[in-house]
Amino acid sequence: xxxxxxxxxxxxxxxxxxxxxxxxxxxxxxxxxxxxxxxxxxxxxxxxxxxxxxxxxxxxxxxxxxxxxxxxxxxxxxxxxxxxxxxxxxxxxxxxxxxxxxxxxxxxxxxxxxxxxxxxxxxxxxxxxxxxxxxxxxxxxxxxxxxxxxxxxxxxxxxxxxxxxxxxxxxxxxxxxxxxxxxxxxxxxxxxxxxxxxxxxxxxxxxxxxxxxxxxxxxxxxxxxxxxxxxxxxxxxxxxxxxxxxxxxxxxxxxxxxxxxxxxxxxxxxxxxxxxxxxxxxxxxxxxxxxxxxxxxxxxxxxxxxxxxxxxxxxxxxxxxxxxxxxxxxxxxxxxxxxxxxxxxxxxxxxxxxxxxxxxxxxxxxxxxxxxxxxxxxxxxxxxxxxxxxxxxxxxxxxxxxxxxxxxxxxxxxxxxxxxxxxxxxxxxxxxxxxxxxxxxxxxxxxxxxxxxxxxxxxxxxxxxxxxxxxxxxxxxxxxxxxxxxxxxxxxxxxxxxxxxxxxxxxxxxxxxxxxxxxxxxxxxxxxxxxxxxxxxxxxxxxxxxxxxxxxxxxxxxxxxxxxxxxxxxxxxxxxxxxxxxxxxxxxxxxxxxxxxxxxxxxxxxxxxxxxxxxxxxxxxxxxxxxxxxxxxxxxxxxxxxxxxxxxxxxxxxxxxxxxxxxxxxxxxxxxxxxxxx
Amino acid sequence: xxxxxxxxxxxxxxxxxxxxxxxxxxxxxxxxxxxxxxxxxxxxxxxxxxxxxxxxxxxxxxxxxxxxxxxxxxxxxxxxxxxxxxxxxxxxxxxxxxxxxxxxxxxxxxxxxxxxxxxxxxxxxxxxxxxxxxxxxxxxxxxxxx
Numbered sequence: 041x042x043x044x045x046x047x048x049x050x051x052x053x054x055x056x057x058x059x060x061x062x063x064x065x066x067x068x069x070x071x072x073x074x075x076x077x078x079x080x081x082x083x084x085x086x087x088x089x090x091x092x093x094x095x096x097x098x099x100x101x102x103x104x105x106x107x108x109x110x111x112x113x114x115x116x117x118x119x120x121x122x123x124x125x126x127x128x129x130x131x132x133x134x135x136x137x138x139x140x141x142x143x144x145x146x147x148x149x150x151x152x153x154x155x156x157x158x159x160x161x162x163x164x165x166x167x168x169x170x171x172x173x174x175x176x177x178x179x180x181x182x183x184x185x186x187x188x189x190x191x192x193x194x195x196x197x198x199x200x201x202x203x204x205x206x207x208x209x210x211x212x213x214x215x216x217x218x219x220x221x222x223x224x225x226x227x228x229x230x231x232x233x234x235x236x237x238x239x240x241x242x243x244x245x246x247x248x249x250x251x252x253x254x255x256x257x258x259x260x261x262x263x264x265x266x267x268x269x270x271x272x273x274x275x276x277x278x279x280x281x282x283x284x285x286x287x288x289x290x291x292x293x294x295x296x297x298x299x300x301x302x303x304x305x306x307x308x309x310x311x312x313x314x315x316x317x318x319x320x321x322x323x324x325x326x327x328x329x330x331x332x333x334x335x336x337x338x339x340x341x342x343x344x345x346x347x348x349x350x351x352x353x354x355x356x357x358x359x360x361x362x363x364x365x366x367x368x369x370x371x372x373x374x375x376x377x378x379x380x381x382x383x384x385x386x387x388x389x390x391x392x393x394x395x396x397x398x399x400x401x402x403x404x405x406x407x408x409x410x411x412x413x414x415x416x417x418x419x420x421x422x423x424x425x426x427x428x429x430x431x432x433x434x435x436x437x438x439x440x441x442x443x444x445x446x447x448x449x450x451x452x453x454x455x456x457x458x459x460x461x462x463x464x465x466x467x468x469x470x471x472x473x474x475x476x477x478x479x480x481x482x483x484x485x486x487x488x489x490x491x492x493x494x495x496x497x498x499x500x501x502x503x504x505x506x507x508x509x510x511x512x513x514x515x516x517x518x519x520x521x522x523x524x525x526x527x528x529x530x531x532x533x534x535x536x537x538x539x540x541x542x543x544x545x546x547x548x549x550x551x552x553x554x555x556x557x558x559x560x561x562x563x564x565x566x567x568x569x570x571x572x573x574x575x576x577x578x579x580x581x582x583x584x585x586x587x588x589x590x591x592x593x594x595x596x597x598x599x600x601x602x603x604x605x606x607x608x609x610x611x612x613x614x615x616x617x618x619x620x621x622x623x624x625x626x627x628x629x630x631x632x633x634x635x636x637x638x639x640x641x642x643x644x645x646x647x648x649x650x651x652x653x654x655x656x657x658x659x660x661x662x663x664x665x666x667x668x669x670x671x672x673x674x675x676x677x678x679x680x681x682x683x684x685x686x687x688x689x690x691x692x693x694x695x696x697x698x699x700x701x702x703x704x705x706x707x708x709x710x711x712x713x714x715x716x717x718x
Numbered sequence: 719x720x721x722x723x724x725x726x727x728x729x730x731x732x733x734x735x736x737x738x739x740x741x742x743x744x745x746x747x748x749x750x751x752x753x754x755x756x757x758x759x760x761x762x763x764x765x766x767x768x769x770x771x772x773x774x775x776x777x778x779x780x781x782x783x784x785x786x787x788x789x790x791x792x793x794x795x796x797x798x799x800x801x802x803x804x805x806x807x808x809x810x811x812x813x814x815x816x817x818x819x820x821x822x823x824x825x826x827x828x829x830x831x832x833x834x835x836x837x838x839x840x841x842x843x844x845x846x847x848x849x850x851x852x853x854x855x856x857x858x859x860x861x862x863x864x
Contacts, residue, residue: 071741073832083835086737213730217835220730224836228852242730245757248860615732629737675756 045072046503047557049490051094051147051483052087052618054368055196055216056492058557059084061092061484061503068092068484068504078558079196079494085217086616086630093627094482095504099466101479102508112477117509117519123476124434125523127459128163131432137164137411141421141430144170144381145437145513146373149488150497150547151536152513153372153379154387155528156436159521162407166392166415167430169383170376171438172368173418177702178335179366180377182344184389186352186588187364188581191374194327194363195494195561195573200225201361204323206316207235208347209258209333213242214615216367216493219329220246226361232323234316236261236308237333238610239640239682240675249316252677255610256337256597256709257306261313262346263594264302266353267294268317275321276355283579284352286589293591305594307677321354325361332369332612336707340699342592349589357587358576368493369619371483375491378544378562383415388544404543406527417703419444419696426453434520435462436513437480441469442620443685445694445705446663463516468622469688479510486512488533489555491562494573497550498559597709598697601679605661605711607645608680609693612708617686624686637687639668641714644678646670649714656717659683661710664692667717681714721766721786721821722828723846727853728838731759735830735839739763739819742829748809748819749830761830761839764788764809764819772818775804780816787821 045060057080060072071092073082104120105112115123131140142160144153153170160168172180180190187193199205199222212219223233223246235247236258244250253261269275270291280287299310306313320326328351334343348364356362368374380387390397398410416424422444424430433454444450447469454460454473462474471477485506491497506512511519514533521528530536534552541548549564549571561571579585601608616633617624624630639659641651651657653672658665659681666689676682683690685707697706733751740747753759770788773781780794781801792815799812810818822828831839840846 075832080835082832083837084734084738084833085732085835086734089734089737089741089833213836214732217730217732217734220728220836224728228849230856240757242732242759245730245759615730615734616737629740633733633736673756 043069046501047074048484048503049371049498049500050084050088051091051371053216054371054373054493055079055218056371056490056494056496056498057084057088057218058498059088063503066505068095074557076557079492079496080218081221083218083221087618087624090627090629093629094623095484097466097626099626100507100510101465101467101477102510103479104509105477107475120476120478121519121523124461124520127461127475128432128434129524131459132163135431138166139429139431140165141167141416141424141433143418143421143433143435143438143440144168144376146170146172146370146376147437148372148376148513149486149490149533150372150375150379150540151488151533152517153376153381154536154540155514155517155530157379157381157387158405159517159526159528161410162405162521162526163524164411166411166413167383167421168381168415169418169421170373170381171370171418171443172373172377172382173703174443174705175332175369175373176335176366177704178340178344178699180382181702182341183348183364183366186345186348186590187576188587189575190377190389191495191575192363192365192493193357193575194365195496196222198360198573199223199327200229202226202325202327203231203361204319204326205231205233205329206320206326207233207243207329209237210329210331210367211237211241211243211612212329212331212367213246215331215613217615219367232319234319238677238680239612249312251308251312251316253306253308255608255680256339257594258334258343259339259346259592260297260302260305260594261308262350263294263297264299264313265317265320266290266350267297268299268314269321269354270294272318274318275353279355280353283585284587284589286591287353290349290353290589290591293593320350325359326354326356327361327363327365329365329367331367333708335704337709338598338697338699338706339595340704341701342595345590345592349591352587352589358574360574366493371492372490374493374495375489375497378491378546379540383417387540388546401543419698419703419705422450422453425457428456431457432459433457435460435470437464439468439470439620439622441473442622442688442691445691445696445707447688447691448664449696463513465510466622466626478516479508480516481506481510481512485510486514488514489537495562496559497547497555497562499552499555598706599695599709599711601711605713607712607714609659609661609710609712610680610682610708611685611690611694612682613686614684617684619686621686637666637668637683637689638671639714640671640673640676640682642674642676642678642680643672645681646672649716651714651716657714658717659693659712659714661693661712663695666690666692681712721841722763722831723840723843724761725838725840725846725849726758726760728836729759729761730836730838732835734833734835735761738829738833742822746813746817748817762807762809765807766821771804771806772801772810775800787823789823790816790818790820
């Protein structure tokens with residue numbers, strides 16, 4: 041029997057791990073580790089190890105379906121395409137293109153994302169976005185403003201060269217597990233590791249110093265660290281004067297943030313703040329890793345800027361072992377943003393409110409008038425659906441009914457649409473609200489490129505045939521476009537990549553032929569360019585080559601505790617599940633390890649509520665009530681409770697209060713109360 | 719002598735070894751990750767003892783020493799469960815028939831070692847020693863901290 045090994049990229053997080061799918065007689069029989077991969081060196085987290093279970097799940101969607109009342113009936117692709125083009129077309133014709141919204145998917149390849157945003161804009165709609173809005177939109181805004189590029193500045197393996205690793209708001213040991221090997225390697229070489237998090241996580245186990253701060257107080261902590269660094273003259277004066285602007289404003293802005301004042305706000309002892317500031321500033325190479333703990337706040341953009349400020353005043357950027365490293369969530373959330381599946385950007389981060397952008401793409405896309413101006417973001421589309429400003433939506437590979445905050449409200453809004461088409465591999469909670477459901481191929485059943493968190497663009501091969509009548513998102517989007525009269529003639533992913541090469545300068549040299557194991561790291565401006573693992577080593581892509589130090593002030597979270605809701609609910613992830621869980625909750629070997637929604641509560645809070653470990657409890661916020669099993673643990677501080685958002689219950693509770701600029705909801709802070717169910 | 723070494727300092731409790739072991743052994747895993755107090759975690763599996771109690775208890779000859787490895791032959795197992803009782807570490811299980819770590823023979827490197835994201839598992843005795851020495855040195859410099 042012949043067995044072939046097909047190299048693919050893991051469909052879960054953005055670490056971009058490679059592995060081989062072993063295929064015999066058209067069926068995947070196992071996973072072989074890719075020891076030669078530069079980031080994961082063969083290793084995989086539990087989700088990666090269980091990736092094939094999702095492919096063969098019996099819940100896979102096998103054929104297009106339409107809804108009649110509460111019933112679903114199987115339809116042909118022809119009929120499905122007719123319904124979709126009629127549904128979208130009617131809205132565009134009767135109400136105007138801006139009444140149609142498109143959600144692209146950070147699970148899809150770069151090529152598919154490129155086509156989805158091209159479809160939306162070619163139809164005249166400005167409203168295209170992806171779920172980066174829910175994870176790293178503040179990084180796109182904040183890092184573009186301060187550093188001139190939104191991406192991890194240094195690659196993952198470079199962490200091994202760091203001498204001080206500061207992890208703030210990221211539980212990477214569970215969520216980007218392979219990073220821990222590089223952190224351990226740095227520790228073997230003498231690096232010190234600092235972890236700041238409201239929870240004592242498995243990541244904290246890696247730390248030499250752990251700071252347990254109150255959720256939503258990151259700016260206070262970072263500003264106080266900067267004040268210590270400025271007061272003790274630990275700044276990099278040469279770097280500040282040569283490569284930055286705005287330092288004087290920062291000095292003024294942080295002058296009131298004494299460690300004692302920050303200690304009061306954050307709950308971190310003042311002496312630890314001083315110690316961490318010195319450790320970070322004095323080390324010859326310090327790196328900052330951050331994730332949702334920084335971004336998912338009403339102050340998300342401020343938090344990101346604050347992180348960048350810290351790196352800039354100490355010159356810890358542009359060299360080996362340094363950098364600002366946002367760890368992104370989905371396997372292709374970086375790529376979806378690069379491809380312009382964002383309300384405020386066309387491909388290559390060209391501003392959508394600039395008429396020149398529309399002109400530039402209009403010439404190559406053969407569409408005379410592309411829309412100018414920022415469209416609705418993913419979160420705003422939900423609002424617009426509620427108040428009738430959006431009438432039709434095309435959602436690809438996303439599950440806002442589970443992944444957006446205040447999910448009962450989201451469902452109401454989606455039901456209010458005249459027409460909803462959902463394209464996915466499973467019947468998700470969102471798909472259940474649709475008029476038409478289109479069956480898509482999973483990652484192993486299609487080909488194309490994915491851009492990992494370290495900006496590494498990698499080609500993933502097709503290992504299997506899609507089940508039933510399912511088709512790749514690329515094929516489906518092209519069919520939909522053609523049915524609406526657009527000229528989308530792309531035989532395969534490589535032909536789309538060739539168009540991307542022409543239009544996106546950072547991807548210019550990333551051609552199909554050049555993509556082997558490990559791929560290429562953008563910016564890669566020509567076909568003989570080796571890629572750019574470390575950004576900003578020769579100045580910044582901003583006005584006169586200088587980075588901007590953009591000081592910010594601490595603002596409390598949108599919700600505060602009171603007598604009715606005395607506890608702070610914060611949310612996050614666990615090792616064996618992924619995001620809204622539409623994949624991992626269908627994976628038996630992951631599900632058996634974490635079958636139930638739980639809530640972590642400190643023993644001091646649990647005792648007066650008569651809550652024991654394992655009790656069933658009700659968690660209530662202003663938006664709803666969810667039941668969960670109590671986990672009594674001192675991993676969370678008194679006054680803070682934690683729930684993972686992989687189960688539908690959690691986002692019933694979270695708030696849709698948003699960051700003013702990046703529009704990210706504050707998943708990390710909600711006021712709640714808990715009672716035991718008797 | 720045990721062939722896969724565990725570095726508790728490195729284990730992040732992700733349970734990747736559990737899932738991988740189960741996948742390559744037809745749905746029955748031989749590793750259990752124990753997480754202590756929501757902090758430290760340690761994968762537990764067969765130590766491949768030099769004088770293995772399970773082999774002494776096994777009257778059918780299913781469990782035998784094969785060099786360093788404690789090997790198990792499914793064909794000979796009667797499912798009596800004596801090995802489970804004999805194992806001092808609780809890492810031989812019976813589910814009708816016995817099952818335990820086979821070091822992924824005949825592969826050179828066990829699957830758990832290959833998949834461990836944190837490199838907490840290794841089958842290199844020298845590496846385990848080197849790390850222990852480095853840790854001792856680091857503890858001395860940092861004044862007793864781990």
